[in-house]
Amino acid sequence: MKKSGGAADKKRVRRSSGAVTNASRDQNSDTPPRKQAAKKDVFQLFAEKVRDHKDLVSRWAVLQETRVEYFRGKDFVSFLKNHSEVKDILESNNNLEVEEIANTLLSKNLLVRCDRVVKIVRPGKKKLSTWPAHLEIFPDQVFSENDAFFAWAFVKRRPLWQTLLSLSWPVLTLAICMFPVYPHRCKLLILYSCAGLLLLILSLLSLRATVFGVLYLILGKRVWFFPNILAEEATLGELFRFWPNKDEEERPKWTTRLFYALVAVLVILLLRHHAPDEAARARYQKRMSNIIDEVLEWSPSLALSGMMEKQPTVVNTTEPSNFTDSSKTDSEKEPPVDGEGGETILEQHEDEETESIEDTDQHQHQDHI
Numbered sequence: 213m214k215k216s217g218g219a220a221d222k223k224r225v226r227r228s229s230g231a232v233t234n235a236s237r238d239q240n241s242d243t244p245p246r247k248q249a250a251k252k253d254v255f256q257l258f259a260e261k262v263r264d265h266k267d268l269v270s271r272w273a274v275l276q277e278t279r280v281e282y283f284r285g286k287d288f289v290s291f292l293k294n295h296s297e298v299k300d301i302l303e304s305n306n307n308l309e310v311e312e313i314a315n316t317l318l319s320k321n322l323l324v325r326c327d328r329v330v331k332i333v334r335p336g337k338k339k340l341s342t343w344p345a346h347l348e349i350f351p352d353q354v355f356s357e358n359d360a361f362f363a364w365a366f367v368k369r370r371p372l373w374q375t376l377l378s379l380s381w382p383v384l385t386l387a388i389c390m391f392p393v394y395p396h397r398c399k400l401l402i403l404y405s406c407a408g409l410l411l412l413i414l415s416l417l418s419l420r421a422t423v424f425g426v427l428y429l430i431l432g433k434r435v436w437f438f439p440n441i442l443a444e445e446a447t448l449g450e451l452f453r454f455w456p457n458k459d460e461e462e463r464p465k466w467t468t469r470l471f472y473a474l475v476a477v478l479v480i481l482l483l484r485h486h487a488p489d490e491a492a493r494a495r496y497q498k499r500m501s502n503i504i505d506e507v508l509e510w511s512p513s514l515a516l517s518g519m520m521e522k523q524p525t526v527v528n529t530t531e532p533s534n535f536t537d538s539s540k541t542d543s544e545k546e547p548p549v550d551g552e553g554g555e556t557i558l559e560q561h562e563d564e565e566t567e568s569i570e571d572t573d574q575h576q577h578q579d580h581i
Contacts, residue, residue, distance in 0.1 A: 256366070258301045258313075259322045263364055265298070267291060271343040272450075273363075275326060281364050282326060282347065285357035288314065314355035314362070325350040326361045337461050392510055399508050416441070429473050432463045 299306040317323040326347040
């Protein structure tokens with residue numbers, strides 16, 4: 213009996229100690245998952261930090277009908293070598309090599325390795341494009357710095373100014389629709405501002421094309437200032453970049469440049485020959501000024517007054533009116549005298565009727581014969 217009682221006590225002690233250890237484990241295991249859930253992944257923070265850094269050179273391209281931001285593998289290696297303090301975000305993993313960090317980002321689907329769609333040098337170019345505009349997913353998702361491209365696979369957080377700008381679009385649309393009811397001074401301010409902006413854009417494009425044409429015909433170099441000003445897919449910083457891209461194509465032959473020079477001279481001569489004269493320009497200017505004046509001078513009060521004037525006036529037939537009397541007196545008046553023949557219009561009408569009667573009598577007489 214003593215042995216059985218001692219064994220039961222030992223089992224109870226074991227159970228109680230196991231319960232205590234399990235409770236302590238449960239307490240320890242309750243807090244870390246909550247902290248881990250609230251705490252973001254260090255590699256996610258690292259990827260966001262690297263993507264927002266200005267020293268990592270990146271471009272935008274189309275990947276499976278989606279615009280993505282990508283960088284080159286060699287630029288990523290040089291960036292981490294020059295900015296080793298960024299690795300401190302990784303905490304215990306800050307001693308990892310560049311290749312290991314990149315492979316971890318690839319395994320966590322924060323990066324996607326891509327390859328260029330066009331893999332053949334196009335005619336007229338010396339080598340492949342440094343930054344291709346169209347990409348495709350590379351089958352082997354492993355980091356490499358030799359002609360390898362990597363696109364960010366997570367959505368970048370939108371800054372506050374972009375959110376406010378997106379909210380302002382409906383307000384701007386409503387303001388454009390309300391333009392006709394603006395005061396006259398506001399209309400003039402908006403008109404001259406838009407005309408000045410349009411003139412600036414057209415002048416910039418004309419100067420850009422002129423500089424390109426002169427340098428191409430004389431030196432054989434393709435120089436486009438503001439190279440991304442007409443790009444369909446570009447960020448705001450790339451859109452207003454002033455310096456041209458490096459010319460990677462072959463220098464054109466002198467015969468080609470001479471041909472384009474002759475074509476330019478012929479176009480200029482044709483435009484000069486078919487240019488409108490002063491009278492046509494004056495008519496066009498008068499027509500446009502009339503349209504602009506109608507838009508500027510329109511107001512709701514004038515529109516309402518015009519609608520009231522167009523309504524027909526109701527005349528009471530039981531009461532005499534000045535309108536009917538005046539119409540009667542006008543009808544009783546003699547018709548105006550024609551200055552050429554000295555006869556009235558009524559007499560001319562009677563002469564025409566007599567002539568027509570005589571003609572019909574003659575035709576009847578001839579038929580009777």
